[in-house]
Amino acid sequence: MGCFDFRSIMEDERYSQEFDVAIRVVHLACSLCRRVQEGLVSSSSDQVKSKDDDSLVTVADLSVQATVSWTLSEFFGGQNVSIVAEEDVRTLSKADSADLLEAVVCTVNQCLAEAPKFGLKSPDKALGPPQVLAAISRCSSTGGPKGRHWVLDPVDGTLGFVRGDQYAVALALIEDGQVAIGVLGCPNYPMKKEWLNYHHQHYQTMSKMSSSTLDSREEGCVIYSRRGSGETWMQPLIYGDKKLEWPNFARAIRVSSINDPALATFCEPMEKSNSNHSFTSGLAESIGLRKKPLRVYSMVKYAAIARGDAEIFMKFARAGYKEKIWDHAAGVLIVQEAGGVVTDAGGHPLDFSKGLFLEGLDRGIVACSGAALHEKIIGAVYASWDSSNL
Template sequence: MAAQKELDTAVRVVHLTSSLCRRVQEKLLLPSENGGVHVESKDDDSPVTVADWSVQAVVSWVLSEVFGVGNVSIVAEEDTKALSEVDSSGLLASVLNTVNESLAEAPKYGLPKPDKPLGPSEILEAIGRCNSTGGPGGRHWVLDPVDGTLGFVRGDQYAVALALIEDGKVVLGVLGCPNYPTKKECLTNGCRQIMSKMPGSVSDGSQKGCVMYAKRGSGQAWMQPLLGGGQELRFPNSGRLLKVSSVDDPTLATVCEPVERANTNHLFTAGLTDSMGVKKQPLRVYSMVKYAAIACGDAEIFMKFAHLGYKEKIWDHAAGVVIVEEAGGVVTDAGGRPIDFSRGVYLEGLDRGIVACSGRALHDKIIGAVYASWDSSNL
């Protein structure tokens, strides 16, 4: 099982990279003539920013430095293809500056920093090392450097997600949620208004942003506020214990679902919630922040039913699943089976979809409704 040093390091590096993301998002929301950052497009047409590569480079470098390059296997979303192209020198320079700016602050988070700034080849090497495909054996870190990139580039919710899988089981998870608000109603409509005043700051008098984490078998999940200027991270510091909501009546439940229509079937989810008597409108949120909302008690249900042919990836779920479960929630596929993280990059064998709930009673009601609704659906 995961050692305390690994959890300690993971929490620290997610704090560090969440701070990195805040700075990049602030620049991203500026007009381009005022220094807005690069946004490129990946093969699947989803946007990828300087933050994605920079977070991946920082996490890879820190984990390799702390545990040794030969002892670290990382499954992550990004590769170096776009950064290595001849016409990408400006993009690589932005990543280089962002990474070195972040690593210079690493000691504040109790982490090592390089003796001198990293060069382009070292940055590309760090990103490229994250090429593991996971599997049923061994220990593999799983990273989504910026989960919910669309939310990120739009000034909305996103997450830095890091988990550790041992012999196919998620043993720890950490979620950095830099825009997570203190008020649930701000999850979808309050972030950009706040950020337009002063991105990445506490401009409305309330704390915004946190890191959540859990270790398998501990029965505990924790939340820490993100550090402000001049603070140093003392782990664990000022964390509060997370507990899922006690609501088990679907008519009172808040349901989270993805914003994007491309990889989720909103119509089926709407029909399912209607059949269960859910009265509230769905809370559509980018990224694994949906898992965070359940772990915090801000929502009771997260359901995702992908369109035919879409394959869920382990980095989109690993960290969130263990945090919800250790906070007292239940996460399975739509057939009621535990999520299988042992089969590589994808969640192969997933039964129809994913259902995360604040408790067993509510979960069982949803699984029953899924079976009742499935035959009449168009999936």
């Protein structure tokens, strides 16, 4: 694919300001996450907490949410911004969370000090705990069918993040129930798709030993699109001491042209707690998928399809689990605008207008690089569902 100047992408006036700010703030958030992940992996940090539902939250989750919330509110006006996001301040309100709050405040201020590098505003003075807590608390919208709602997953795939592996920063704008903008930051996405099969730390080690070119080494990227554009773009990350100026160049990406199941690569969630691997395994066999499943943390799976590194993503949740809109909104749009198809397992479009959850979801989610593969999977779901153990 050819390269495009970032500025030419902004010439389309639909959501141009929102699109511009979203891409920049996700780049900024990815820079924050890389620093925090390196610290978590290289030290015995205790800055990881369990939430009330026993899932993990880190200083990065909370810091990214505060940073994105503060930036969107400053740019568009706090009274005019509706933000739906995963984290709340209850974790920071616990008696044993003083150190975590201190780390979040410090991390947010370090991150916002870098904002001008990405063409964003820094605060006039450092934010204190009240301002940081207020920014996190501001993300309390429940979405719905009317109006504009920003949807944020500050660190999608927190377990992968803590383990030094794949994760994503996901930001979407939903207007009147339709995803209008999707931005997906993938700080550890390897430039060679085969390296997705390896733990990120193993990749880094092998990359340092390699004499390969820059494009084959771990760089990370931000992928984004707008509804109706028919294009999805990818930019390399700007971080650390890299001598890249903002804006840097983006290139258009497209889904794979493979439509033979025997040649297709399919992704599924790493975690077994909320995904039925046995059903997807049986389904894969029934439609002739021969390759071993690519199990990757987070919405990086959507990125892999949009970039042509995989052809299928299937997720069938276990009984009682409800899919959240922030786990899919950005990824669904970037796949669709890159030429892919995403529906529920009944072949219906995903409905982002019902609030925090994908209400009415028919059995699961199926994302494919093209209609032919999608039709085969949907047909196989109907054929095998009655005998499944879901």
